[in-house]
Amino acid sequence: MPVLPIFQDLFLVWLVGLLGGLFAYLFKQPLLLGYMLGGILISPFTPGPVVQHVETIRHLADFGIVLLMFSLGLEIAPVGLRRIGKISVIVGSLMMLFLVVTWVGMSRLWGWPFTQSLVIGLALSISSTMVITKMLMERGELKTSYGHILLGIAIVEDCLIMGFLLLLPLLSDPSRWQLIPFILAILKAIFLLVLIFTLGVRVVPRLLEYVERARDPELSILVLLVIAMGIGVIGVWSGLSLELGAFIAGLVLSGSEATRKTMGRMLPMRDLFVVTFFVSLGVLLDPLLVAERWLLLLMLLGFVLVFKLALTLGLCRAMRCEWAVAWRVAVGLSQIGEFSIVLCAIANQLGILPPEFYQLIVAVSLLSILVNTFFFNLLQRVPSKPLAVRHE
Secondary structure, rough: OOOOHHHHHHHHHHHHHHHHHHHHHHHOHHHHHHHHHHHHHOOOOOOOOOHHHHOHHHHHHHHHHHHHHHHHHHOOHHHHHHOOOHHHHHHHHHHHHEEEEEEHOOOOOOOOHHHHHHHHHHHHHHHHHHHHHHHHHOOOOOOOOHHHHHHHHHHHHHHHHHHHHHHHHHHHHHHHHOHHHHHHHHHHHHHHHHHHHHHHHHHHHHHHHHHHHOOHHHHHHHHHHHHHHHHHHHHHOOOOOOHHHHHHHHHHHHHOHHHHHHHHHHHHHHHHHHHHHHHHHHHHHOHHHHHHHHHHHHHHHHHHHHHHHHHHHHHHHHOOOHHHHHHHHHHEEEEEEEHHHHHHHHHHHHHOOOOOHHHHHHHHHHHHHHHHHHHHHHHOOOOEEEEEOOOO
């Protein structure tokens, strides 16, 4: 049968995802690290079974990212943003600014193009919200003083990088920086936002309430899928990315109780495709290519594990955080994860970032999460004061 190899590839992807996830759980590592390591086992660059239809797997993985971005938009509601403390906003913003400026300054001395340097600098400055949330939840420390600050900073970083994604298509084509094309791109983006907010406030809540009356979970899920993918496609037509459109859709619909209820039913499907995404990263990783650029890999890794940690520690202390809190926040942020990879994947598709740099960022994500989790576990014995959470 001509479709049999596709099912065989999916079986391999989910099998190594399961094995990698169990391996990561056994050694108390983030599951996404196990998924990526599992993907390496079925990569065309390593011996053993190989995925034959890599592009098809990548398309399925992209669908998982769209659902992930949509659900992230649902979680970062305006009410949630108001709960982010002053320390998170200041430290998160200044940290990203200093890291990006420092990396761009260094790489420009090496003769790198500005846009390439900017994308890599941003990728190195974004910590994995998924890894941070999972580590805090596993330890029951979401409501500790450092947990509140750490998660707040991660949300601030996600919001800032979503704003940058608006400009990414313009950076890929210098001719679009001319006045008329630039104005047209901005107008298209504004039209998209107005359309999304109009649909989100006026149309979608009533539609979801109507569908809820049918008491059919499948219809509710289908409505959200159509909205997430439809707005993402409109985003592409408007010059934005599919991922950014899905994120904005989730952000707008976050105030609807029916939306959050239906999203809860979609989480297993979302997680399945997110697993596919992380396994596909391992499939596409070429260990030999990364090994050839070992010096640059060490430099990137050192920038994340050492410079980023020291900078965050200094900023937290400048905001009068206690040493125990400052250390935990700094160590928790000294890694990069899913959105760094998504950013570089989009930049690679737009021709801003060469494929070898995308592979290096994936390798840095793998190694930084591995080292970060080890040191984070060492800090587990350091006491942290509980945080009184205000409910609004």
